[in-house]
Amino acid sequence: SVSPMLVLEGTEYPRTYVRVGDGAGPAAVAEALRAGRAFVTSGPMLGLSVEGAGLGQLAKSGQGKVAIEVQVHAAPWVDVASVDLIVNGTVWQTLDVASDTKTVKRLERSVEIELERDGWVIALARGKNDLSRVLPASRAKPMAFTNPVFVDVDANGKFDAPRASAPQP
Secondary structure: OOHHHHHHHOOOOOEEEEEEEOOOOOHHHHHHHHHHOEEEEOOOOEEEEEEEEEEEEEEEHHHHHEEEEEEOOOOOOOOEEOOOOEOOOEEEEEEEEEOOOOOEEEEEEEEEEEEOOOOOEEEEEEOOOOOOOOOOOOOOOOEEEEEEEEEEEEOOOOOOOOOOOOOOO
């Protein structure tokens, strides 16, 4: 027999969502996951693009300036308070998310950043209130994060990691 607590803990939060085309089979899902076209969430649906390039893709910059598009959608019972835009591992900007739970679309913003060299961008969404309304006894708070979008600033057609030129010990 399965105890009720075991069933409760087996709700499999969070989940990984992978972007694939319509009718894609297991091989396409695996390839998209390997390519980084995915995000993880325990409630908020998070979208990120840089200069039109999506998760796992390479964005080309115009002399270092890039436009970032971020969207957050969430069910009424999912709290989302903020989205951090993280550039090369540092929080570049924190965006406040509308607390109106009567709408699914909580945030749709475009911001511009300037990079001196190749870099990467991710988004991290967080809520302040736990998910106990849908997961009884849970203290987990809603969260979602994306895989990176890579940015090619030097126009060599590839992503050169920010520390790739650092001397090796």
